Amino acid sequence: MSTDFQQARVALGERLRELRTRSPEGRLTGLQLAERLGWAQSKVSKLENGRQTATEADLRAWARGVGQPQAAEELLARLHALETHARSWRRQLTAGHRPVQDALNAEYERSAVLRAWEGAMIVGILQTADYARAIFTRYAELQQSPRDAEAAVRARMKRQELLYQPGRMFHIIMWEAALHALICPPAVLRAQLDRLAGIIGMDTVELGVIPLTASLKIPPANAFWIYDERLVIVEDWHTELWVEDADSIAVYQRTWDRLRDSAVYGADAHRVITRARNTLGPP
CATH class of the missing domain: 1.10.260.40 (lambda repressor-like DNA-binding domains)
Known part of the structure; x- marks a missing residue:
C-alpha cells in the first residue's frame, strides 16, 4: 500500500x-x-x-x-x-527506476488487453534499449533519484517479451510529435523509428499514430495506460496516478476512443514514421 x-x-x-x-x-x-x-x-x-x-x-x-x-x-x-492512488515520484524512485519497472511489469503480466496513449515520447514497451536508457537517464536527472538506468533498461526489455505472447493485445496510440522528440541522439532516434516501423503488422499490436495535421476531437494531454478496464495509470511530472474506480476509468476509455478516431494505422502510420525518420537524414 x-x-x-x-x-x-x-x-x-x-x-x-x-x-x-x-x-x-x-x-x-x-x-x-x-x-x-x-x-x-x-x-x-x-x-x-x-x-x-x-x-x-x-x-x-x-x-x-x-x-x-x-x-x-x-x-x-x-x-x-x-481509489485513485497518488504515487509520488519522489517516494517511488527512492531506490531508483528498477523497482518501478518491476511493479509495472506485474500489472502487464496480469492484463490481456492494454490500451495506451502517449504524446511526448515512444511508448515504453516499444522502446529500444538505447532509447530507454536515454529516457531513464533524463528522468533520474530531473527527479534527482539513484542512477540505475541499466537495471531499469533490463526490466523494460523483459516486459517486451509480452508482445510475443498469444492471447495478449496492445492497442497503442502516439502523437506524431513523439516521433520527432530528440530526447536522445539522432542515431538512437533513427534506430527507434526503424523499430516502430517493424512493429506494424504484428498480430498482438495495433499501432496508431495521430499526424500533427489531424483534426482532433480532444486536446492531447497526459500519457496513460488502461489495463483490462480495471486500472488506469496516468503519468504527471510529480506523481503517478493509479485509478481504479469505474467512473474514472470510463472517462479515460472515452478519451482514448476520441484520440483513436484521429489516428492512422497500417501503411498510413508507416508513412508518418518514415517521414519522421527522413527528417533525421542518412545514418
Whole structure:
C-alpha cells in the first residue's frame, strides 16, 4: 500500500471520527455507534484510525448512524478519491527506476488487453534499449533519484517479451510529435523509428499514430495506460496516478476512443514514421 494512499485513508478516518463526536444527538462513543450499526467495536476503531478501507455501504451506514445522512455523498467522494492512488515520484524512485519497472511489469503480466496513449515520447514497451536508457537517464536527472538506468533498461526489455505472447493485445496510440522528440541522439532516434516501423503488422499490436495535421476531437494531454478496464495509470511530472474506480476509468476509455478516431494505422502510420525518420537524414 502506498504511503500516499495510507495518508488519505487516515484523513477519511479522522472525518468519520469528527462526524461521530459531533452527532446532532450528542457525542457518540465508538461502542454506541458500533451497537447502533450492528458492528464490532473494533471495526469502528479500524475505520477511524485508517487501518481498514471503508466500503460504500459502510460510509452510508455511518452517516445514518451518526444522524447525518446528508454527509454520505461527501464520504463517498472521499472514498472515490482514495481509489485513485497518488504515487509520488519522489517516494517511488527512492531506490531508483528498477523497482518501478518491476511493479509495472506485474500489472502487464496480469492484463490481456492494454490500451495506451502517449504524446511526448515512444511508448515504453516499444522502446529500444538505447532509447530507454536515454529516457531513464533524463528522468533520474530531473527527479534527482539513484542512477540505475541499466537495471531499469533490463526490466523494460523483459516486459517486451509480452508482445510475443498469444492471447495478449496492445492497442497503442502516439502523437506524431513523439516521433520527432530528440530526447536522445539522432542515431538512437533513427534506430527507434526503424523499430516502430517493424512493429506494424504484428498480430498482438495495433499501432496508431495521430499526424500533427489531424483534426482532433480532444486536446492531447497526459500519457496513460488502461489495463483490462480495471486500472488506469496516468503519468504527471510529480506523481503517478493509479485509478481504479469505474467512473474514472470510463472517462479515460472515452478519451482514448476520441484520440483513436484521429489516428492512422497500417501503411498510413508507416508513412508518418518514415517521414519522421527522413527528417533525421542518412545514418
